[in-house]
Structures are given as C-alpha cells and as structure tokens.
Amino acid sequence: MESKDRGRPFGAVETIMVGGAQVARLDLEQTARLMIETARGPAPEGAPLFLTSVNGEALARRDADPDFAALIDGADLVNADGQPLVVASRLLARNALPERVATTDLYPLVAGKAEGEGVSFYLLGASEESNRGTFQATKRRFPRLDIRGRCHGFLTGAALERKVEEIDALAPDILWLALGVPREQEFVRHWRHRLRNVKMIKTSGGLFDFMAGAKKRAPLWMQQAGLEWAFRLALEPRRLLRRYATTNPVALMLLMRHTR
Incomplete structure (x- = not known):
C-alpha cells in the first residue's frame, strides 16, 4: 500500500501504482463526495488543487515525456479513466482499484451534489458549440446549480490572460477544464497560480463533447470490457x-510491468 501526503487535502487518499502512475483507490461516489467536501472548505493557499486522470494514452505519454510525467505526478489526485487500468490492478496489485472513474460519469455525480451543497x-474548454451544449444540458438537469461562467478552449495570448483573470474574479469552486491531453495539464502548470480564488481544477478531456452530444459513448458492455x-x-x-x-502496446507493457 502506498500513499502520498503533500500537506494537501487529498494527501491521505490511498494510492497504488498502475502503469507507473500513482492512482487513487477511490470509486466514483467517493471521488464525487471528496470533491464536494473539499469545495465547501476554504480555497487552498497559493493555488487551486489539481485533479487529473490517466488512461492508456496518458500512461504511454507519461513514459515517453518526462515533462508530462512531472505534470501527472504533481497532481493532487489522479483517477483511473480507463477500464484496462482497473483490470490490471485486479490482476497484479495487492489492492485493486474499485472501479473506473471516467470524468463523463463523474461530472453528473458532482453536479448533483453541488446543486444541493x-x-x-466554471466550464472552460472544447468548441463553442460543445461548451454551450454542456452548459445547457447541465442546467436542464440541475437547474439550481451555480455555473459562474463558461468559455470555449481556443483563446490565446492577451484574450486568454483576460479570461484567466475573469475566472479568478468569479471564484468558482470547481473549474472543469476540457482542453485535451496534454494542453489541459500544461494550462494548469502555466495558469494555476493566477487562479487563487478557484478551489480546484479538474481536467476533463473530451467531457464537453460527450455532454453536448457531439460524440457518442460506447455501450456499457464495451466500457466494462x-x-x-x-x-x-x-x-x-x-x-x-x-x-x-502507437500508445496501446506501450500502455499494455507499462500496465504489466509497473502495476503493484
């Protein structure tokens, strides 16, 4: 059993090594509850908490790119967003992961709890269409949820800097960041310390495309398999x-060699 403690709110969460990354042994419900409990507390001093996830592609990139590895390893919480990671942990680790924590499944759980608490x-990322569609779909399902603002993910230069200042002024508890790997991790590294009124950043990959209906998810049996x-x-x-x-064979090798 391994754990990490950086003096941060998630330091006591148990982790195991999966494919070389330290991954939290939390299920969807536990992750959602932890996010809400933390979001209800004071903003962390200096910078928001950084939550991310890994799948096979991220494991392969982490192995090949030390800079990206540092971004993943520096996160406050890393979830397993890939069923192969869960299967590998069941076969090779002393303490298996309880289930896959896909951001697309996590988001509505957190939103439902957030509405009541x-x-x-704040929703940042993806195309304007997907971003707007996610906002609309979320408000239809959770009409009392406080969404402080939203913006597509294609701002650069001075426009991006102004947007970061705007988000910090709005002070959302959770910034859902859907820029894709590795842009969203790089965004956190570059802008995290300018978002001192934000309590946590959750990288979200293709979440907004799925929420807006721009992309379809696999049938449940394929997800579970x-x-x-x-x-x-x-x-x-x-x-x-x-x-x-290129990434699947590398990820398989990493899961076999570096899961315990």
Whole structure:
C-alpha cells in the first residue's frame, strides 16, 4: 500500500501504482463526495488543487515525456479513466482499484451534489458549440446549480490572460477544464497560480463533447470490457488509428510491468 501526503487535502487518499502512475483507490461516489467536501472548505493557499486522470494514452505519454510525467505526478489526485487500468490492478496489485472513474460519469455525480451543497462551477474548454451544449444540458438537469461562467478552449495570448483573470474574479469552486491531453495539464502548470480564488481544477478531456452530444459513448458492455477505445476507433478511424497503434502496446507493457 502506498500513499502520498503533500500537506494537501487529498494527501491521505490511498494510492497504488498502475502503469507507473500513482492512482487513487477511490470509486466514483467517493471521488464525487471528496470533491464536494473539499469545495465547501476554504480555497487552498497559493493555488487551486489539481485533479487529473490517466488512461492508456496518458500512461504511454507519461513514459515517453518526462515533462508530462512531472505534470501527472504533481497532481493532487489522479483517477483511473480507463477500464484496462482497473483490470490490471485486479490482476497484479495487492489492492485493486474499485472501479473506473471516467470524468463523463463523474461530472453528473458532482453536479448533483453541488446543486444541493451550493458548490459552483466554471466550464472552460472544447468548441463553442460543445461548451454551450454542456452548459445547457447541465442546467436542464440541475437547474439550481451555480455555473459562474463558461468559455470555449481556443483563446490565446492577451484574450486568454483576460479570461484567466475573469475566472479568478468569479471564484468558482470547481473549474472543469476540457482542453485535451496534454494542453489541459500544461494550462494548469502555466495558469494555476493566477487562479487563487478557484478551489480546484479538474481536467476533463473530451467531457464537453460527450455532454453536448457531439460524440457518442460506447455501450456499457464495451466500457466494462475495456473496449471503449475500439468503439471510438470505429467512429474516428482516421484520427485515432495511428494514436492507438502507437500508445496501446506501450500502455499494455507499462500496465504489466509497473502495476503493484
């Protein structure tokens, strides 16, 4: 059993090594509850908490890129957003991961709790269409949820700097950051200390595309079997074939060698 304690609110969460990364042994409900409990407290001193997740692609990138590895390893909480990681932990680790914590499943759980607890959101990332669609879908389902603002993820230069200042002034409890890997981790490294009134940043990958209906999720049986990648490949072969052909074998090797 391994744990990390950086003097941060998540320091006591038990972690195990999965594919070389330290991953929290939390299920969806526990993760959502921890986020809400932390969001109800005071803002961390100096910078918001940084929550991220890893799947096979992220594990392969972490192994190949020391800079990216430092970003992942520096997070306050890392979840397993990939069923193969859960399966590997069950086969190879002394204490298996309880379940996959996919951000697309986590988001509505956190939103439902946030609506009742007065925890606020900001939605940053994806295209304008997907960002707007996520805002609308969330408000339809959770009408009393406090969403302080939203913005697409394609700002640069002075416009991005002004947006960061605006978000900090709005002081959302949770900033959902959907820029994709590795842009969202790099955003955290660059802008985290300018967001002192934000309590936590949760990297979110393709969450907004799924929430807005721009992309479809795999059937549940494929998710549980660790085959969601195959479903996505069938939908977007030109974009994903090369990526999966290069990252999946590396991720499998890492899971076999560095899970305990």
